[in-house]
Amino acid sequence: MSLKTLAATAFATLLLSVPGAAFAEAWTYADGSGTTVTVNHVPTRIIASQDAAAGLIPLGIRPVGIYADSAIADAKALEGLDLTGIEIIGEAWGEVSIEKAAALKPDLIVGEWWPLDNTWSGGADVVNALKPLAPITGPKQGASIVTLIEDYEKLAASLGADLAAPEVAADKAAFETARDKFKAAVATKPDLSALAVWAGTDALYVAATEGSSELMDFASWGLKLIDPVIADDRGYWETLSWENIDKYQPDLILVDNRSKITMETAKAQATWTTLRAAAAGQVTDWPAFWLRNYAAYATELDKLSAAIAAADVSIGD
Amino acid sequence: MSPGGTSAGLPPAARAGGFVLLAVALVVVLALSITVGARPIALSDIWNAVTAFDPTQTNHKIILDLRLPRTLVGLLVGAALGLSGAILQGATRNPLADPGILGINAGATLCVVLGISVFGVTQLSGYVWLAFLGAGAAMLVVYLVASLGREGATPVKLALAGAAVTAALTSVTSAILITNVQTLDQIRFWQVGALTGRTTDILMQVAPFILAGIVLALLTSRILDGLALGDDVARGLGLKVQRGRAMVGFAAVILAGAATAAAGPIAFVGLTVPHLARAFTGPNYRWILPYSMLLAPILLLGADIVGRIIVPPGELQVGIVTAALGAPFFIALVRRRKLAEL
Numbered sequence: 001m002s003l004k005t006l007a008a009t010a011f012a013t014l015l016l017s018v019p020g021a022a023f024a025e026a027w028t029y030a031d032g033s034g035t036t037v038t039v040n041h042v043p044t045r046i047i048a049s050q051d052a053a054a055g056l057i058p059l060g061i062r063p064v065g066i067y068a069d070s071a072i073a074d075a076k077a078l079e080g081l082d083l084t085g086i087e088i089i090g091e092a093w094g095e096v097s098i099e100k101a102a103a104l105k106p107d108l109i110v111g112e113w114w115p116l117d118n119t120w121s122g123g124a125d126v127v128n129a130l131k132p133l134a135p136i137t138g139p140k141q142g143a144s145i146v147t148l149i150e151d152y153e154k155l156a157a158s159l160g161a162d163l164a165a166p167e168v169a170a171d172k173a174a175f176e177t178a179r180d181k182f183k184a185a186v187a188t189k190p191d192l193s194a195l196a197v198w199a200g201t202d203a204l205y206v207a208a209t210e211g212s213s214e215l216m217d218f219a220s221w222g223l224k225l226i227d228p229v230i231a232d233d234r235g236y237w238e239t240l241s242w243e244n245i246d247k248y249q250p251d252l253i254l255v256d257n258r259s260k261i262t263m264e265t266a267k268a269q270a271t272w273t274t275l276r277a278a279a280a281g282q283v284t285d286w287p288a289f290w291l292r293n294y295a296a297y298a299t300e301l302d303k304l305s306a307a308i309a310a311a312d313v314s315i316g317d
Numbered sequence: 318m319s320p321g322g323t324s325a326g327l328p329p330a331a332r333a334g335g336f337v338l339l340a341v342a343l344v345v346v347l348a349l350s351i352t353v354g355a356r357p358i359a360l361s362d363i364w365n366a367v368t369a370f371d372p373t374q375t376n377h378k379i380i381l382d383l384r385l386p387r388t389l390v391g392l393l394v395g396a397a398l399g400l401s402g403a404i405l406q407g408a409t410r411n412p413l414a415d416p417g418i419l420g421i422n423a424g425a426t427l428c429v430v431l432g433i434s435v436f437g438v439t440q441l442s443g444y445v446w447l448a449f450l451g452a453g454a455a456m457l458v459v460y461l462v463a464s465l466g467r468e469g470a471t472p473v474k475l476a477l478a479g480a481a482v483t484a485a486l487t488s489v490t491s492a493i494l495i496t497n498v499q500t501l502d503q504i505r506f507w508q509v510g511a512l513t514g515r516t517t518d519i520l521m522q523v524a525p526f527i528l529a530g531i532v533l534a535l536l537t538s539r540i541l542d543g544l545a546l547g548d549d550v551a552r553g554l555g556l557k558v559q560r561g562r563a564m565v566g567f568a569a570v571i572l573a574g575a576a577t578a579a580a581g582p583i584a585f586v587g588l589t590v591p592h593l594a595r596a597f598t599g600p601n602y603r604w605i606l607p608y609s610m611l612l613a614p615i616l617l618l619g620a621d622i623v624g625r626i627i628v629p630p631g632e633l634q635v636g637i638v639t640a641a642l643g644a645p646f647f648i649a650l651v652r653r654r655k656l657a658e659l
Binding site for chain 1: 439
């Protein structure tokens with residue numbers, strides 16, 4: 001073997017032995033804020049907001065760190081997900097531990113883009129803390145949870161997730177079944193009207209459909225949601241004094257289930273039962289603002305379908 | 318200047334007349350509080366709600382289950398705040414004394430926050446005992462700290478100890494709330510100070526304490542008139558200064574603790590009302606106390622009624638209204654009178 005061939009062989013061996021370094025494909029993603037993020041390899045060490053984690057984990061992408069809006073036990077979006085081995089680097093809105101985040105050596109931060117507030121999940125403080133560590137990206141909050149989940153599917157696939165994996169496919173199939181059941185339940189009760197609320201000790205807050213992606217989904221699948229009169233120029237809620245809560249009389253009341261206290265508070269009010277649907281027990285959960293994956297969506301839709309099927313439509317106005 | 322002197326306020330003969338006028342005004346406000354609310358209800362309906370209650374009638378339910386307890390809680394809380402402010406100002410000879418300055422509100426708030434975050438208390442009726450416990454513990458600590466040293470609990474030491482304890486408790490409360498959004502969500506409405514959502518249960522829980530506190534507070538007028546002359550003169554008059562001050566403190570804790578438990582920490586009423594009362598009565602606690610007891614619920618319920626109709630179909634909580642009205646009112650009062658004359 002000549003010296004020349006030896007050198008050539010050595011060079012070729014060298015080339016083959018360094019996969020994923022200089023010759024790895026760069027990863028790019030066009031995100032919800034309208035920018036395209038580029039990383040020179042496929043990111044594997046991801047820090048995710050609680051909502052992004054709830055979108056990615058069921059698709060097989062496990063972040064190394066999560067920053068939550070509240071105590072992790074109270075994060076409704078993460079309920080039921082296996083978080084073992086994932087570091088929690090923030091448990092209050094707008095707060096994140098920079099030391100913990102840096103120690104995780106992230107190569108990507110995934111949050112959600114809030115077009116109305118023009119910022120990522122967690123707000124400016126979190127963005128400023130995390131941006132120096134790795135690029136921040138993610139899907140956009142919009143008019144549908146389904147679209148949002150599909151955005152997570154695209155993101156997860158680009159990060160190497162196998163969307164055809166049996167458990168992933170099963171979640172999606174369960175959702176599609178639940179959605180069809182929901183549509184069918186609504187179709188058999190065309191006159192049913194629903195009202196989505198949050199109950200405080202001070203007042204009952206009635207939600208506008210366009211303020212929440214899942215309510216817009218429900219409406220697009222045929223559910224008739226009562227839209228409140230919003231006095232404020234900003235915001236998606238009508239505030240009703242507990243003296244005035246019978247302003248609307250729906251057939252079915254959806255109560256925000258981010259915290260179970262909301263339902264207890266509603267039931268503790270003397271006038272709660274002046275809503276005829278409340279008196280008749282036609283009250284169910286509203287999965288308010290937290291749905292990010294097919295499995296959770298399927299569970300919540302099944303509850304709603306059952307409530308719709310059981311509802312007496314002559315109760316409301 | 319002697320206690321009961323005529324250096325300020327109405328002439329002595331007119332004071333009794335003024336008291337009767339206030340009582341009439343209070344009755345009017347009570348009636349308004351039943352009849353005026355976020356939902357317009359006809360007087361005939363209100364009459365029927367009382368005489369022939371029909372639980373299927375929304376209007377009847379609103380009158381008996383919402384407005385009546387709310388009004389009675391407002392009456393008791395108002396009287397408690399006014400009296401506790403007046404006796405605290407007298408006992409500490411501090412014109413700025415009120416339940417807020419002696420750690421009572423801060424203690425009650427911390428206990429409620431702990432109850433929510435650690436013990437998972439979720440409803441208003443559960444807050445009552447916590448607030449009570451916190452108010453009592455805070456006042457006890459303030460009193461013990463102020464009592465250290467040879468001269469005992471002097472007014473200045475009470476005010477300083479109260480400010481220090483308030484600062485310490487408030488920082489603990491903030492530390493819990495910052496890390497616990499759900500607790501913050503729950504306590505937000507309580508912390509504003511409100512009469513909304515106060516049910517008959519809550520009324521029944523605090524009523525015995527407030528009524529006992531009112532009796533006890535009214536009995537302290539002789540001690541307070543003595544203390545107004547300074548500790549030494551009071552001792553010379555044969556008053557037991559330390560024991561008297563402890564009795565006043567005890568009455569104040571019962572009153573302010575129960576008021577805070579029922580309605581949350583309401584600002585300015587306890588601070589402002591005694592000064593307003595003094596404008597009519599002069600420096601005589603035998604009159605300041607009953608005047609404060611009537612004036613405070615008039616103001617509190619008046620503010621609550623304004624809050625009910627100002628932002629339909631919602632409501633503005635009374636704590637916000639009293640703060641918004643109380644601040645300028647208090648500044649005006651300070652500018653008109655020399656408050657340091659205690």
